[in-house]
Amino acid sequence: MTLTVTDLRVSYRTLGGEVKALDGVSFGVRDGEILGLAGESGCGKTTLGKSLIRLDGRMRHVGGTVELDGRELPIADDRRMNAFRFHEVSLVPQYAMSALNPTRRIGRMVAELLKSRGVRLDRDKLERRLDLVGLPREVLDRYPLELSGGMKQRMVMVVSTLLDPSLLVADEITSALDVSTQKAVARALLGFRDSGFVKSMLFITHDLALTSHIADTIMVMYAGRLTEKAPADVMVKAPRHPYTRMLINSLPEVGVRHAERPLSGIAGSPPSLLDPPPGCRFRDRCPLADEGCAEDPPVTETEPDHFVACWKA
């Protein structure tokens, strides 16, 4: 296991009180595994990604532990986390445009970044990796402004993985890209894993179809909790949780026409996490819910590697 997360609880401080964005999440990521994390906005997927790398000022670690390669990550301690960031855990943020310094040529920015971490720039290694993601070597002499969105995204991926971290957190990195650029970026990510530049990966997205292409395992979250986790092909073909099923049914595939087969969304909205209701959090929107769902459903392993949190599954 590269990553073991046990009962992680993280909340946001707001004027209205504590928003329990992560409410007891446990899972593991194996060596070489790409875990796709999916769910609606506000389900806690970005919070989970951020918790593994840096809690910002509004976030508070309430409980639970995170273990990376057998060592506990001091996620609540911003200073001690510095030793792990970039070396052990690295992040590719959603907006590559704001991750690159606009006033520096990219090559110089990378050198300065490495220097600040006490590492010397290995120009050969950097250039080999640029080749791998299909960027010309000249980008190092350019300013970020001169690159397209997809090129910037790939550049940030190269920089983030330069020190061969154990875990890479990729947060919605393809949502701002076109389908063809999306494909190139996703393939580059797979290449990084296959070449061993990163051991394992957390791929956060709301696009289930894309996740199913690159992830080995998919985990679906809802209202700060895990709802289902299964190997990617099982998740797509035989989901067990009603939420996952409805989510997959609401995806329009190429060729599906409204006139022939109208799809339906999921009515209603997720509960407020300021004071989440007891029991199953999906029960207000769930077609199968009954009185039994007023009790918290435990996360059970229905088949090997298939975890579901539902009384009805």
Added chain:
Amino acid sequence: MLRLDNVTKVFRTGTFGGRTVTAVGGVSFDVRPGEVVSLIGESGSGKSTIGRMILGLTPVTSGSITMDGAPVRPGKDYYRAVQGVFQDPFSCYNPVFKADRVFALVKEGYFPRVPAAEWERRVEAAVRDVRLNPGEVLGKYPHQLSGGQLQRMLIARALLLDLKLLVADEITSMLDASTRIDVLNLLAELKTRGLGVLYVTHDLSLGTYLAERTVVLRGGAVVEMGPTDLVFGDPRHPYTRALLAAVPRLNAPWEDPAPVTSCLCHESGSAGGDGRAAAGRMAEAGPGHLVACARLADCPPA
């Protein structure tokens, strides 16, 4: 109803406007009442520029856009019939005021003589038309509503006018998968009322879900257009094929399109000197199915 004829848009860039960029080059198509036309292209294909020209937000460099035979003249009469909804619903509302102020502004601007009680009835009807519960959304501030609710309220606002054409520019790309489909279904219902919809998107699966006809753009020029089932059932241009192959699907592996070997004209003939496509000659591949290819007869179907 709406007709674009050889529409071209050239932007001046550089310090003194010394350089020019052809954002849209020689685009022609039309939108009929009760029809959804999807305009599909990647970033930089000029799809949003076309939407903005139709809405009169950007002047046309050459060519013409006509609505029921009359040229676009931005003003109250035009906006009564043609309205746009854009990608980011949050930036369309003033956070200081309640969200239903967008309806009040329509009354002030277009229907000042309608009595308040009658207007209230119309607003509630429009809100119900977009499948929202008036009690849930009226009298709330924008931050209390979800993106899907705000987006649907903007459509309701357009419905209060005597709307004939709705330009929907990437209206679902900021919404969740679960609410996205509700907004799309709503657009599909609107067309049964005789409304024409121009649905601008980069997402092919969403485009095919709704549209009767599809226009595929690349570098500002039309690559392929026609009935949706022909364009995506039997794509003839290699670009359309590549675009289709790049869409991630749930149950099928990513396919790599076969390299184009038989056709020489696609790559060399369709791109202009500045890397942008010039207005190409369109050949007919089927009924209403046009492909930008000078030697279509030599190209085998997929």
